[in-house]
Amino acid sequence: MRSLREFRSGKPGHTPDQSIYAEYACAEFGLSFDDIDGGTGLVFSVASTSKSIVFGAGRCSWYPQNNATAATLATDKYFANIILERAGIPTLGGQYFFLHDRHRAHRPPGHERSEALDYFKALGACAFAKPLLGSRGDFAQAIHSEAALLGYLDDVACTYDSVLIQPIASGIEVRIFLLDDEVVYSARKRPPLLAGDGASTIRELLAAHNAALQSRGLSSAIAGSDESLDEVLPKGERREIPGRMNLSAGGAMVLEAAGARQAVLALARRAARALGLRVAAVDLFTEIDGNAGAAKVIEVNSNPSIRLLEESDRSDLILKIWHHTFAATGLL
Secondary structure (H helix, E strand, C coil): CCCHHHHHHCCCCCCCHHHHHHHHHHHHHCCEEEECCCCCCCEEEEECCCCEEEEECCCCCCCCCCCHHHHHHHHCHHHHHHHHHHCCCCECCCEEEECCCCCHHHCCCCCCHHHHHHHHHHCCCCEEEEECCCCCCCCCEEECCHHHHHHHHHHHHCCCCEEEEECCCCCEEEEEEEECCEEEEEEEEECCEEECCCCCEHHHHHHHHHHHHHHCCCCCCCCCCCCCCCCECCCCCEEECCCCCCHHHCCEEEEECHHHHHHHHHHHHHHHHHHCCCEEEEEEEECHHHCCCCEEEEEEECCCCCHHHHHCCCHHHHHHHHHHHHHHCCCC
């Protein structure tokens, strides 16, 4: 069988990861793969000798073993936190606020844009905000002043209709990927880095980084209060961009031995069970504020990307995940 790298090389650059991995797995497991959208990879079917299942890529959920109710609740970051807290699982908490007046008659009081500032002040005028239904780290950032919050809400309102505002927490960020109760992998997240070339200023490097984000439909990274943006970053030196650590936003994840974080693994399992998910990527902060025993769930992803496994040369785990999917749907 061809390696996954060789398999991808024969596909157009716009082909979604999900369809590439599904077709690769079909070849391994003796199933037939049929792209039914003219080669885009966005809609495809997988068939055995006795049945056929249609899948979607892109924004579609590609884990049918997660039921629609569980997946939808997990996607709403506030609802997910409520469910987790009820199960005794610590989260970062927070409150949600709507950015537009439409549908106002259908929602409870206390969550309008005008009330977001009061909540922000109650947090000490320092918070982390992100779209309530966002993904890939889009518009996820720390905010440190009332003026910055008002500008942020204006920017987010162009794309989303609600935000979640939370207390800021710091610690080691990890992702635990689960199939039922089994840990498929554990990874540590790291922030995006600017790489110095000895000629460009930090400001110029950040502008290039942001241009790449915008080309992928993501919001720009924020420089923060650094006063040395006009400094030339020496060749080979790297500078962290604080805030989000998502792969899609330029961050990095490094696979690590899952057994090193037994208490965190147990917490991740509890979170997935509480939400009723069979497939879940649980993002957590550990060692919060330097406390070795402190951990909180950041969010639970019911439709996680697995590009990290390809980049880490772990096609065996990609096949493991798709075997679980095909078996759950009766294809195997």
